Amino acid sequence: xxxxxxIQLGIIGLTFFMLVNASALLVxxxxxxxxxxxxxxxxxxVGPHGVLQPLADILKLLFKEELRPKGADKxxxxxxxxxxxxxxxxxxxxxxxGAETTLFGLLDTPVKLxxxxxxxGVLVVxxxxxxxxxxxxxxxxxxxSKYSLLGGLRSSAQMxxxxxxxxxxxxxxxxxxxxxxxxEVVDAQAGAWWGFIPRWYLFLxxxxxxxxxxxxxxxxxxxxxxxxEAEQELVAGYNTEYSSVRFALFPQAEYINMATMSAVxxxxxxxxxxxxxxxxxxxxxxxxxxxxxxxxxxTYIWVRWTVPRYRYDQxxxxxxxxxxxxxxxxxxxTAALMLALHA
Amino acid sequence: xxxxxxxxxxxGVAIVASAxxxxxxxxxxxxxxxIVSFGALAGLYITLDAPFVAVAQIIVYAGAIMVLFLFxxxxxxxxxxxxxxxxxxxxxxRPGMARVGALLAGLLIIQLAWALMRVSALVEAPVAxxxxxxxxxxxxxxxxxxxTDYLFAFEATSILILVAMVGAVVLARREAxx
Amino acid sequence: xxxxSHYLIVSAALFAIGTAGVFLRRNLITxxxxxxxxLNAVNLTFVAFGRSQxxxxxxxxxxxxxxxxxxxxxxxxxxxxxxxxxxxxxxxDAFTSLKW
Numbered sequence: 055x056x057x058x059x060x061i062q063l064g065i066i067g068l069t070f071f072m073l074v075n076a077s078a079l080l081v082x083x084x085x086x087x088x089x090x091x092x093x094x095x096x097x098x099x100v101g102p103h104g105v106l107q108p109l110a111d112i113l114k115l116l117f118k119e120e121l122r123p124k125g126a127d128k129x130x131x132x133x134x135x136x137x138x139x140x141x142x143x144x145x146x147x148x149x150x151x152g153a154e155t156t157l158f159g160l161l162d163t164p165v166k167l168x169x170x171x172x173x174x175g176v177l178v179v180x181x182x183x184x185x186x187x188x189x190x191x192x193x194x195x196x197x198x199s200k201y202s203l204l205g206g207l208r209s210s211a212q213m214x215x216x217x218x219x220x221x222x223x224x225x226x227x228x229x230x231x232x233x234x235x236x237x238e239v240v241d242a243q244a245g246a247w248w249g250f251i252p253r254w255y256l257f258l259x260x261x262x263x264x265x266x267x268x269x270x271x272x273x274x275x276x277x278x279x280x281x282x283e284a285e286q287e288l289v290a291g292y293n294t295e296y297s298s299v300r301f302a303l304f305p306q307a308e309y310i311n312m313a314t315m316s317a318v319x320x321x322x323x324x325x326x327x328x329x330x331x332x333x334x335x336x337x338x339x340x341x342x343x344x345x346x347x348x349x350x351x352x353t354y355i356w357v358r359w360t361v362p363r364y365r366y367d368q369x370x371x372x373x374x375x376x377x378x379x380x381x382x383x384x385x386x387x388t389a390a391l392m393l394a395l396h397a
Numbered sequence: 398x399x400x401x402x403x404x405x406x407x408x409g410v411a412i413v414a415s416a417x418x419x420x421x422x423x424x425x426x427x428x429x430x431x432i433v434s435f436g437a438l439a440g441l442y443i444t445l446d447a448p449f450v451a452v453a454q455i456i457v458y459a460g461a462i463m464v465l466f467l468f469x470x471x472x473x474x475x476x477x478x479x480x481x482x483x484x485x486x487x488x489x490x491r492p493g494m495a496r497v498g499a500l501l502a503g504l505l506i507i508q509l510a511w512a513l514m515r516v517s518a519l520v521e522a523p524v525a526x527x528x529x530x531x532x533x534x535x536x537x538x539x540x541x542x543x544x545t546d547y548l549f550a551f552e553a554t555s556i557l558i559l560v561a562m563v564g565a566v567v568l569a570r571r572e573a574x575x
Numbered sequence: 576x577x578x579x580s581h582y583l584i585v586s587a588a589l590f591a592i593g594t595a596g597v598f599l600r601r602n603l604i605t606x607x608x609x610x611x612x613x614l615n616a617v618n619l620t621f622v623a624f625g626r627s628q629x630x631x632x633x634x635x636x637x638x639x640x641x642x643x644x645x646x647x648x649x650x651x652x653x654x655x656x657x658x659x660x661x662x663x664x665x666x667x668d669a670f671t672s673l674k675w
Binding site: 411421424434435438441461509513529539571 | 645
């Protein structure tokens with residue numbers, strides 16, 4: 055096995071490892087930040103300042119009994135969490151997270167940091183993310199419980215509605231960059247205007263970025279759009295009947311989806327690993343990337359513990375009557391400006 | 398030959414999953430199996446140097462149309478016990494009819510395969526023989542042809558979608574809302 | 576390498592399965608699913624022929640077929656919902672009021 059192949063495998067393994075740990079870290083971060091916002095400590099007992107809490111959570115869930123309701127559909131009930139978590143991991147496979155690097159001169163030709171390099175990467179991420187809805191819908195249907203079913207129904211309607219706005223904003227960025235490859239979109243954002251404003255699409259597409267983030271929150275079923283699991287109305291929504299490891303897979307999929315959404319937003323709008331020239335020159339651009347993803351993930355958690363949940367009809371109204379038209383107008387304005395400035 | 402193996406595995410999955418779709422009483426399972434079949438077809442499109450069609454297949458069919466089907470099955474809570482009864486009483490399921498039909502279908506498939514294998518232009522040349530793979534798989538080339546040669550069809554499709562949308566809303570509305 | 580005819584045979588098999596589904600199944604939703612299988616079989620033929628001719632036209636026809644399939648599914652499912660409200664059944668044999 056030659057060195058290059060081994061390193062490529064290592065990068066794929068590292069991506070997987072980062073994602074698995076991202077979900078554990080996010081659980082801790084969510085509880086700590088929530089505690090801070092509510093003026094309490096959050097988890098504090100396991101390890102120094104409670105940093106080993108995710109480990110304790112996982113161990114506890116592993117030792118629980120796996121229950122399956124009597125009328126549940128045996129196959130689909132087992133399959134649903136697997137689909138959720140597989141789709142979440144697979145979506146990240148098309149996301150690049152670092153520039154081409156020779157690993158400080160170890161290799162003759164540079165290797166690309168990211169699990170794969172696909173020339174229609176933007177669409178692949180979108181396609182695989184949209185598969186994730188099946189996990190939630192099937193969990194809701196196969197549990198044979200009215201709360202789960204309502205959660206599943208809500209989730210399918212919500213994700214289809216918000217995918218439209220999401221895809222339309224993606225189209226405006228793709229138009230600007232002239233490529234469907236996430237790596238090329240990132241590299242189109244290198245450098246700076248007048249030497250100090252980075253060439254991020256955030257500054258060309260401010261409305262697009264806001265629409266993307268809102269649709270992203272809705273796609274990952276996070277508050278204020280967490281209708282599939284609205285506690286006050288549906289007990290726990292689609293995962294009411296789940297226990298043990300199967301139950302653990304749903305939040306894990308949700309946290310990984312958050313990480314994917316933030317990573318794609320960083321690639322599309324925040325210049326990916328560009329922005330801090332001396333780190334990029336050292337080959338440490340991925341640190342910049344991780345920092346930007348971290349800021350977005352903090353925003354996710356911040357929004358969740360700040361904004362109250364919408365009402366379900368308000369969610370649909372907002373998606374179809376405001377967000378989708380806004381994204382279409384954004385697309386048309388972008389196209390018109392591009393035509394006017396090129397001509 | 399990994400390419401050949403890939404083709405046979407993907408087409409095998411597509412055909413078996415599709416056969417199970419119609420050999421299935423539970424519409425929920427049918428939908429899930431059809432998604433598997435669509436995934437295999439997307440793989441076949443990639444072997445044909447059409448990655449954009451493959452991704453569109455996943456986004457449009459598996460990601461949108463099948464969710465719609467799933468949504469309707471869940472909404473109606475479709476009765477599946479009756480289905481077994483219907484299947485037994487169906488005229489095409491009577492022994493005599495079924496035998497003649499199966500025989501004719503088998504003959505048709507054999508004849509079709511025989512005819513396709515006899516045309517040397519189809520059998521001898523590999524499917525990826527002509528044209529440049531990079532040019533065919535490029536989304537840029539696809540877009541250029543779509544928005545020049547096929548512009549009228551493209552615009553007509555948008556009207557079709559509008560009509561379908563209005564039609565679906567009108568049809569699915571409850572009587573009480575009118 | 577794989578010849579064009581193999582793709583056509585796969586497509587023919589899928590189309591046959593879809594046709595059988597339309598004739599044999601007694602559930603409106605499964606019938607609509609069978610129609611989707613048939614449309615997909617046709618798509619495969621288009622893409623395979625397009626590839627063998629070295630043009631992108633086959634792929635473009637596929638997009639139009641997908642659009643029509645989406646429209647068909649939306650209208651078809653709306654009709655299914657409307658019919659189910661009247662008869663509480665998905666059996667096509669239940670809707671014979673216009674037959675005599």
